[in-house]
Amino acid sequence: MSTTPDSARPTAPGADPDAGTDPAEAPVAKRLSTLDRFLPVWILAAMALGLLAGRTIPGLGPALNTIAVDGISLPIALGLLIMMYPVLAKVRYDRVRTVTGDRRLLISSLVLNWIIGPALMFALAWLLLPDLPEYRTGLIIVGLARCIAMVIIWNDLACGDREAAAVLVAINSIFQVIAFAGLGWFYLSVLPGWLGLPQTDLDVSAWQIAKSVLIFLGIPLVAGYLTRRFGEKAKGRTWYEEELVPRIGPFALYGLLFTIVILFALQGDAITSRPLDVARIALPLLAYFAIMWFGSLALARTVGLGYERSATLAFTAAGNNFELAIAVAIATFGVTSGQALAGVVGPLIEVPVLVALVYVSLAARRRWNNRATPTTPTREP
Numbered sequence: 001m002s003t004t005p006d007s008a009r010p011t012a013p014g015a016d017p018d019a020g021t022d023p024a025e026a027p028v029a030k031r032l033s034t035l036d037r038f039l040p041v042w043i044l045a046a047m048a049l050g051l052l053a054g055r056t057i058p059g060l061g062p063a064l065n066t067i068a069v070d071g072i073s074l075p076i077a078l079g080l081l082i083m084m085y086p087v088l089a090k091v092r093y094d095r096v097r098t099v100t101g102d103r104r105l106l107i108s109s110l111v112l113n114w115i116i117g118p119a120l121m122f123a124l125a126w127l128l129l130p131d132l133p134e135y136r137t138g139l140i141i142v143g144l145a146r147c148i149a150m151v152i153i154w155n156d157l158a159c160g161d162r163e164a165a166a167v168l169v170a171i172n173s174i175f176q177v178i179a180f181a182g183l184g185w186f187y188l189s190v191l192p193g194w195l196g197l198p199q200t201d202l203d204v205s206a207w208q209i210a211k212s213v214l215i216f217l218g219i220p221l222v223a224g225y226l227t228r229r230f231g232e233k234a235k236g237r238t239w240y241e242e243e244l245v246p247r248i249g250p251f252a253l254y255g256l257l258f259t260i261v262i263l264f265a266l267q268g269d270a271i272t273s274r275p276l277d278v279a280r281i282a283l284p285l286l287a288y289f290a291i292m293w294f295g296s297l298a299l300a301r302t303v304g305l306g307y308e309r310s311a312t313l314a315f316t317a318a319g320n321n322f323e324l325a326i327a328v329a330i331a332t333f334g335v336t337s338g339q340a341l342a343g344v345v346g347p348l349i350e351v352p353v354l355v356a357l358v359y360v361s362l363a364a365r366r367r368w369n370n371r372a373t374p375t376t377p378t379r380e381p
């Protein structure tokens with residue numbers, strides 16, 4: 001989501017942008033754009049504004065939910081699309097082949113997203129919410145919904161590999177359509193039955209999931225691809241990346257902040273009226289994000305990935321598709337259910353936590369002891 005072109009990334013002149021170990025390199029924050037540098041301030045302000053609006057404007061929540069796109073409020077849907085488009089327009093699609101040949105990255109991502117992630121959320125939900133079945137079920141659904149949207153933002157802010165992020169998000173989308181319903185049945189009904197725990201049914205169709213993928217990933221992906229293809233064809237790559245990208249880049253931040261305001265406005269009353277419940281839901285989420293992110297980064301380093309793809313792996317594994325989780329919870333259990341509240345609390349915790357991890361990632365980037373490999377391309381200036 002950075003508003004600066006690749007040439008302005010926080011990398012010392014002449015240094016390998018994947019290694020970032022030049023001792024003369026200036027502090028990361030000083031090399032970020034003003035918008036990116038103060039991102040935590042803007043996000044906190046957006047949260048406060050949303051909470052204030054939700055508490056003080058009568059009927060705001062129902063008004064925002066009047067029109068929905070695949071179970072998601074239209075303003076949120078628009079915010080997500082605006083947020084993702086500029087980042088996907090930055091992806092150099094001619095480099096995607098270098099990602100699909102990186103078996104270490106692809107296998108690690110599949111294992112983390114579709115084996116470890118859902119199992120970890122199941123364990124944390126049962127361990128920390130044994131007496132709250134509705135919230136527990138909502139969190140398990142969140143754990144099954146692998147991220148295909150906001151992760152693009154976190155990856156770009158952390159100077160991750162954009163092409164790798166696009167490929168991993170596409171793979172997660174395919175697996176989501178194929179495996180979500182089956183995994184939901186397994187983790188909510190089969191596995192609890194084996195363990196002698198209460199069981200829950202999850203009624204969700206593959207088409208419902210496919211619609212979410214097509215709307216929230218397909219639309220901005222096609223728009224981004226066409227923008228780059230025709231922009232470069234008309235005026236060349238130099239003009240595209242030095243003139244057009246800086247112009248459209250800030251809209252990713254605007255879309256993110258707008259989405260956060262609407263999310264908090266919609267749930268402002270629930271958050272402030274049930275703070276203890278929100279805190280109980282937040283605890284397993286905090287543990288989940290920390291374990292998945294740091295564990296993924298450690299795995300990436302163990303298998304020899306460079307910084308950019310390591311960061312991409314960590315953020316794609318730690319993030320969740322809250323649009324799908326909320327839509328499924330509302331469709332199955334109702335808009336006022338505990339499951340739906342757990343789904344909504346998910347992004348409210350994820351946003352500040354992953355923003356903090358962006359800064360942790362950028363700090364680690366400067367000290368990353370890595371030797372570039374043929375499968376870890378560096379960004380062109």
